[in-house]
Amino acid sequence: MNAAAADKPLFEYVLRLGDNCLILSQRVAEWCGHGPVLEEDIALTNVALDLLGQARLWLTYAGEVEGRGRDEDRLAYLRDAGEFRNVLLVEQPNGDFGMTMARQFYFDAWHYFLLRDLRNSRDERVAGIAEKAFKEVSYHLQRSTDWLIRLGDGTPESHERMQRALDDLWMYTGELFQMDAVDTDISERGVGIDLEGLRGPWMEHVTKTLTEATLAVPGESWMQRGGKQGVHSESLGYLLAEMQFLQRAYPGAQW
Amino acid sequence: MPPEEREFQEKIDAGIKIEPKDWMPEAYRKTLIRQISQHAHSEIVGQLPEGNWITRAPTLKRKAILLAKVQDEAGHGLYLYGAAETLGVSREQMIEDLLAGRAKYSSVFNYPTLTWADMGAIGWLVDGAAIINQIPLCRCSYGPYARGMVRICKEENFHQRQGFDIMLTLSRGTPEQKAMAQDALNRWWWPSVMMHGPSDAESKHSAQSMQWKIKLFSNDELRQKFIDQTALQAEYLGLTVPDPDLKWNPERGHYDFGRIDWDEFNNVIRGNGSCNRDRLRTRVQAHQAGAWVRGGAAAYARKQASREAA
Amino acid sequence: MPENRPAERQPNSAADESGTDWPLWEIFIRTQNGLAHKHAGSLHAPDAEMALKNARDVYTRRNEGVSIWVVRSSDITASSPRDKEILFEPANSKVYRYPGFYDVPEEVKKL
Numbered sequence: 001m002n003a004a005a006a007d008k009p010l011f012e013y014v015l016r017l018g019d020n021c022l023i024l025s026q027r028v029a030e031w032c033g034h035g036p037v038l039e040e041d042i043a044l045t046n047v048a049l050d051l052l053g054q055a056r057l058w059l060t061y062a063g064e065v066e067g068r069g070r071d072e073d074r075l076a077y078l079r080d081a082g083e084f085r086n087v088l089l090v091e092q093p094n095g096d097f098g099m100t101m102a103r104q105f106y107f108d109a110w111h112y113f114l115l116r117d118l119r120n121s122r123d124e125r126v127a128g129i130a131e132k133a134f135k136e137v138s139y140h141l142q143r144s145t146d147w148l149i150r151l152g153d154g155t156p157e158s159h160e161r162m163q164r165a166l167d168d169l170w171m172y173t174g175e176l177f178q179m180d181a182v183d184t185d186i187s188e189r190g191v192g193i194d195l196e197g198l199r200g201p202w203m204e205h206v207t208k209t210l211t212e213a214t215l216a217v218p219g220e221s222w223m224q225r226g227g228k229q230g231v232h233s234e235s236l237g238y239l240l241a242e243m244q245f246l247q248r249a250y251p252g253a254q255w
Numbered sequence: 256m257p258p259e260e261r262e263f264q265e266k267i268d269a270g271i272k273i274e275p276k277d278w279m280p281e282a283y284r285k286t287l288i289r290q291i292s293q294h295a296h297s298e299i300v301g302q303l304p305e306g307n308w309i310t311r312a313p314t315l316k317r318k319a320i321l322l323a324k325v326q327d328e329a330g331h332g333l334y335l336y337g338a339a340e341t342l343g344v345s346r347e348q349m350i351e352d353l354l355a356g357r358a359k360y361s362s363v364f365n366y367p368t369l370t371w372a373d374m375g376a377i378g379w380l381v382d383g384a385a386i387i388n389q390i391p392l393c394r395c396s397y398g399p400y401a402r403g404m405v406r407i408c409k410e411e412n413f414h415q416r417q418g419f420d421i422m423l424t425l426s427r428g429t430p431e432q433k434a435m436a437q438d439a440l441n442r443w444w445w446p447s448v449m450m451h452g453p454s455d456a457e458s459k460h461s462a463q464s465m466q467w468k469i470k471l472f473s474n475d476e477l478r479q480k481f482i483d484q485t486a487l488q489a490e491y492l493g494l495t496v497p498d499p500d501l502k503w504n505p506e507r508g509h510y511d512f513g514r515i516d517w518d519e520f521n522n523v524i525r526g527n528g529s530c531n532r533d534r535l536r537t538r539v540q541a542h543q544a545g546a547w548v549r550g551g552a553a554a555y556a557r558k559q560a561s562r563e564a565a
Numbered sequence: 566m567p568e569n570r571p572a573e574r575q576p577n578s579a580a581d582e583s584g585t586d587w588p589l590w591e592i593f594i595r596t597q598n599g600l601a602h603k604h605a606g607s608l609h610a611p612d613a614e615m616a617l618k619n620a621r622d623v624y625t626r627r628n629e630g631v632s633i634w635v636v637r638s639s640d641i642t643a644s645s646p647r648d649k650e651i652l653f654e655p656a657n658s659k660v661y662r663y664p665g666f667y668d669v670p671e672e673v674k675k676l
Contacts, residue, residue, distance in 0.1 A: 250431060
């Protein structure tokens with residue numbers, strides 16, 4: 001059996017985890033110097049740094065699994081949009097602070113429950129990275145939950161902005177729980193987990209938080225998908241153009 | 256000299272810290288507020304020229320380091336605003352002054368960051384100059400300021416080292432990278448040299464500040480120290496400092512250097528730098544866009560307080 | 566007697582009532598093997614929960630702290646410098662308590 005081919009689902013799976021963190025980190029990092037208050041500037045940057053650290057761990061492992069000599073930078077800087085495996089949710093533009101926190105909240109809640117289970121992965125490396133990331137993401141979830149509550153139950157303006165953001169981003173949440181062939185393969189091996197199983201706890205946390213925040217849980221909606229398969233929104237192209245520019249303009253240079 | 260002022264000066268001379276509730280001359284308080292808040296504003300505005308390159312950092316490691324550095328700067332601004340607040344001015348007031356263009360900040364941040372090499376140059380030169388200024392301040396007379404500076408200095412060393420490391424990597428890289436590094440040095444050298452301010456003969460506040468130990472070395476002394484240490488480093492990098500008059504003087508035991516164009520400095524300080532308007536506009540926009548966020552959180556806190564009281 | 570006295574400021578009472586100002590909090594951190602909480606600085610936050618989180622982000626970015634206390638600056642009562650003589654120093658005549666007033670021989674300067 002060709003060892004490389006057998007690992008392809010694992011490569012895909014780990015890449016998805018890494019790309020989620022990388023793209024979301026990139027988005028959050030855009031806030032640096034533009035936050036609503038100095039303390040929040042520092043806090044957001046912490047989140048971006050945490051996610052970047054996690055991305056580096058995942059991408060490095062993905063490259064090893066692939067076995068073609070691609071390290072974290074080759075993967076981050078030299079793939080085009082079609083090869084990125086992040087969910088659509090994380091690549092959505094920052095918008096205002098409400099949009100950013102809604103995106104963060106939806107993702108953090110999912111990320112939290114995902115990592116909680118992933119710590120028990122049969123793959124030692126995956127379990128190890130998940131263990132480390134879980135501590136950081138627990139804090140991220142506390143933070144985004146706190147913000148949802150404060151802005152939802154704040155002023156009429158903050159309430160309206162929060163609600164609008166939650167409504168706008170709702171259609172990207174479905175993808176978080178969709179299992180495809182890769183997810184099924186990885187889950188059956190005991191390396192990954194059943195994403196459908198996360199829906200319950202996620203929905204419970206979201207409902208509880210939004211209720212406390214006096215916000216409405218968005219209604220049923222058609223869910224967007226495709227990010228995990230490399231079919232992205234238009235904004236990813238621009239994000240990557242900015243992120244990858246130097247490596248593309250000076251191929252082969254050391255930095 | 257009235258007795259309280261004599262006691263105050265004796266404390267300073269003995270190296271005893273002045274704390275927030277101690278008696279102090281009004282001029283001491285005002286000068287400190289001005290100096291500390293200017294320093295704080297510089298850190299905050301300073302996030303922008305570097306923040307510019309976070310999304311474009313050429314490797315993930317460099318991205319992480321730059322993120323951490325810019326975050327540190329925000330933290331330093333925060334420590335400094337905190338120190339200034341102990342003197343009776345609020346953060347809101349200071350921010351208002353900055354955004355209205357009434358407050359000064361280090362003019363070095365009004366220059367644009369045009370290439371990745373600028374990240375190296377800023378860490379190496381601008382932070383290098385800042386460190387020389389800041390270390391003595393750890394011994395300044397005002398307690399909260401001195402303690403804030405100790406915290407800041409601990410974190411600042413990593414900033415300069417990472418800047419130098421970028422320059423080193425570039426100067427050992429491709430011809431284009433080396434040219435990029437040289438170009439950045441060409442643009443950032445003089446602004447960094449000017450960071451220490453005009454010669455003390457021209458500087459209004461120097462003498463009194465020295466007596467009050469708010470300023471511990473003259474601008475010229477600090478500038479000379481910076482040039483001496485940096486000229487050697489430039490040599491090591493294989494780069495040329497854009498000053499044809501820069502030359503080691505064995506009699507003085509220091510580097511001689513060329514005439515500084517204080518005209519440009521004064522213009523940039525007055526707001527005519529190429530980025531002055533942009534930097535402030537960005538800060539104003541961020542502040543305004545954030546008003547509903549601050550207001551929302553404050554409203555929630557009030558509601559919670561009355562709910563708990565009920 | 567704490568080495569770093571919490572900062573005193575003019576009352577910021579306007580902050581709590583006005584729309585967007587966040588009150589000031591003093592932050593105390595006890596490091597991993599530390600014996601007591603030490604004053605680390607101050608920051609602005611809308612409430613105690615956010616103050617704690619912000620303190621973690623601002624003052625423990627280098628994993629410097631484990632236990633964090635936050636106190637509203639306006640809730641701190643500090644002694645006035647003038648009280649110093651009564652609270653902490655014996656009457657002026659008893660200066661012999663202070664090492665500086667002993668004449669230490671050159672040989673024993675390290676005392």
